[in-house]
Amino acid sequence: MAFALSTLKVTSSAFADHQSIPDQYTGVGDDVSPPLAWQGAPDGTQGYAVICHDPDAPLVKNGGYGFIHWLVYNLPGDVVELAEKSAVGTHGLNDFDKPGYAGPMPPEGHGKHLYYFWVLALDQKTSLPEGLTMQELLKEVEPHLLGMNRLVGTYQR
Numbered sequence: 035m036a037f038a039l040s041t042l043k044v045t046s047s048a049f050a051d052h053q054s055i056p057d058q059y060t061g062v063g064d065d066v067s068p069p070l071a072w073q074g075a076p077d078g079t080q081g082y083a084v085i086c087h088d089p090d091a092p093l094v095k096n097g098g099y100g101f102i103h104w105l106v107y108n109l110p111g112d113v114v115e116l117a118e119k120s121a122v123g124t125h126g127l128n129d130f131d132k133p134g135y136a137g138p139m140p141p142e143g144h145g146k147h148l149y150y151f152w153v154l155a156l157d158q159k160t161s162l163p164e165g166l167t168m169q170e171l172l173k174e175v176e177p178h179l180l181g182m183n184r185l186v187g188t189y190q191r
Contacts, residue, residue, distance in 0.1 A: 038181075038182075039181075039182065039183050040074075040076055040155065040180070040181025040182060040183055041074045041075075041076065041181065041183075042072055042073075042074050042075055042076070042153060042155055042181050042182060042183040043072060043073050043074045043183060044070060044071070044072045044151060044152075044153050044183050044184055044185040045070070045071050045072070045185060046068050046069055046070050046071070046151070046185055046187070047069050047071070048068045048069055048118070049068070049187050051185055051186055052148075052186050052187075052188060053187065053188065054187070054188050054189060055068065055137075055138055055149060055187035055188065055189045056068075059118075059137050059138070060137040060138045060139055060189055061136065061137045061138065061139030062137075062139060062191065063137070065135070065136065065137045066118055066119040066135065066137070067104060067116065067118065067119055067120055067135035067137075068118060068151075068187075069115065069116065069117055069118045069120075070084065070115060070116045070151055070153070070185065071114060071115035071116075072114055072115070072153045072183075073114060075111075075114075075155045075180075075181070076155050076180040076181040077180075078157050078180060079111050079155040079156065079157070079180055079181075080110075080111040080156060080157055080158045080159050081108070081109060081110055081111050081155075081156040081158060081159040081160050081178075082107075082109040082110075082111070082113060082153055082154060082155060082156060083105070083106065083107040083108075083109065083153075083154040083156065083160070083171060083175055084104065084105070084106040084107070084109070084116065084123070084151065084152065084153055084154070085102070085104065085105055085150075085151075085152040085154070085168060085171075086102070086103040086104035086105075086135070086149060086150065086151050086152070087100055087101070087102055087103070087149070087150045087152065087168075088100050088101040088103060088138065088140070088147050088148065088149050088150075089148065089150065090140070090144075090145075090146075090147040090148055091140065091147065092141070092144070098168065098169065101129045102127075102128050102129045102167075102168045103128055103129070103135065103136050103137065103138065103149065104125075104128060104134070104135045104136070104151075105125060105126030105127065105128065105166065105167075105168060105171055106120075106122070106123040106124070106125055106126070107123060107124055107126065107160055107162055107166070107171060107175070108123050108124040108159075108160050108161060108162055109122065109123045110159055111159065124162060124163075124164050125164060125165075126164070126165060126166040126167060126168065126170075126171050127165055127166065127167050133164060133165055138187075138189040139191065140189065140190060140191060141191070142191045143191075144190070144191075145190055146188050146189070146190040147188065147189055147190060148186050148187075148188055149186065149187045149188070149189060150184045150185075150186055151184055151185045151186070151187065152182055152183075152184045153182060153183060153184070154175060154179055154181075154182045155179070155180045155181045155182065156175055156178040156179060156180060157178045157179075157180050158178050160174070160175065160178075162174055
């Protein structure tokens, strides 16, 4: 499997790696997706997918753990950033069973959670249907994965 870190570098103008995610990007605030950018994609990259996952959430669902906050795919290879509240790409289902972004909102008193904003570089453009779950998305893109990396944000209530 190609699920290993690569030279891809993921950043946000809203927060630094392993730093707190501002309230406006959480369920406590405006609940809009944060800006993300990436560079250094592997040679041959033709498309991207983005996943936001909270492995600290106390949830086991469909054989997975944690909480999926965002799935975006069908991003062409020339897209190297998503603006705040971006409508680019196709959205999969988050763990609220809704398409689109659902910001961090861990249980009160549960401590600091880590939020992994993964960018997956793919060897082909995709035209997958809206509403895929994370498991369905990974099944589709794994054979085409060239590399991946992440930006980690934190949040607690």
